[in-house]
Amino acid sequence: MQLKLLHRISDYEWLLPKHDKMNVDVYIVGSKKIIEEMDDNVYNQVKNVASLPGIIDKVALLPDAHSGYGFPIGCVAAFDKEDGIVSIGGVGFDINCGVRLITTNLIYQDIEKKVESIIKAFYKKIPAGVGANGKINLTKKELKDVIEKGAEWVIKERGMGKIEELDYIEEGGCVSGADFSALTEEALAREKNQLGTLGSGNHYLELQVVEEVFDIERARVFGLFKNQVVATLHCGSRGLGHQTGVDFMNIFAKAIHKYKISIKDKELIYVPATSPEGRRYFAAVQAASNFAFANRQVISYLVSEVLNDVIKDVDTNTMYDIGHNTLKIETHKVGNAKLPLLVHRKGSTRNFAGKSQVVPKPYQFTGQPVIVGGSMGTASYVLCGKEESMEKTFGTTIHGAGRTMSRHKARESLSYEELERDLLKRGVFLKTKSREGALEESPIAYKDIEEVVNTVIKSNLSQRVARLRPLGVLKG
């Protein structure tokens, strides 16, 4: 993206003022380098998003942003609850794709020589890769319960996890407004034993060590300490969520004729939020979101089982679990008004500070944790929201480093053997279902996580709590 098109606010904040058909400005977070290296298509995409009807206040673009379907990945846009719209590209096809951080009572020395065997045991126990199926076979009635109850169903009905864990999942592991009947038959049919499966692409399960603690107080409340072994898992709503996106593209395509909406970019198709199709999409997104929460709950339980198989008496806890492809109704301060908004977070994470109804009770005085995923060889971060982000980005921050190289280019840039060697040099053991897939996710294909994190710190959106160094990774 060209810097000369933007107005500088600070070294880390920029503004693309509204012009042409834009209804609002675009607020951009990034260092000079990050913005200059950002795909030009991101510029076109945020301009298009800013031109959507009923958009409120601004579009916020985060430093991990890159080109996506319709909306960039790494942005947040909010629409008036009544006069606004809902967009499929604004959520993403992997609905409620998210991350969970699992803490343990182990220190690095406990597992130093067992990393390989732990990752291999993960590989055996946790289905990963395209089309992977798990052991949980749901009847239609059970699937309906999963959709309506989210992670709670997994804990109560299958005994996979502790009931207290629900307090440490975004929205208690179950968003409201989920309607089973909003999902299509095709989406339901895709759920063929996919509960408790990791998936492919950038999804992973990583064994990590807490390398550095930046905020001792918050780390203590989050249950983190230096040299501690933790696991981070990144996955979403699998085929069910994806099919929901695909099917609503068709439902929306019919609806725009009815509402006489003309679309200039088919990837940016939308319907009025209050239309039957819009309401149904909202309910379907919440439904798929609950499936994703349940999915991560199952995998999280399998992680604790594996750790207890390989090493005895391991105590695991969920530090937090949060999505980064979401659609929510939230009240935000806009100017002097407080407005209920339809917040689309696409590859971006809710980052609420301090006391808030949606911050879990144990974290009321710290603010809500954010888990920023690394890219195989690189560090992950635990961050925490700051008050300023409420006004600047609707309480939103980054979700990862963000791609800087296309999947295709990444595959051509190195061989699998080179990747494996590079990772071993970094002290990371890799096990994957797909060598091609792993190449696409090579660390060289991603931005520098340190620089991306530094940007949200310098712009006062988030604060650092801890940095996690990868030891081993299972990829789909």
Place this chain on the structure above:
DNA sequence: ATGTCC
């Protein structure tokens, strides 16, 4: 991201 083309 995705039973990466029923």
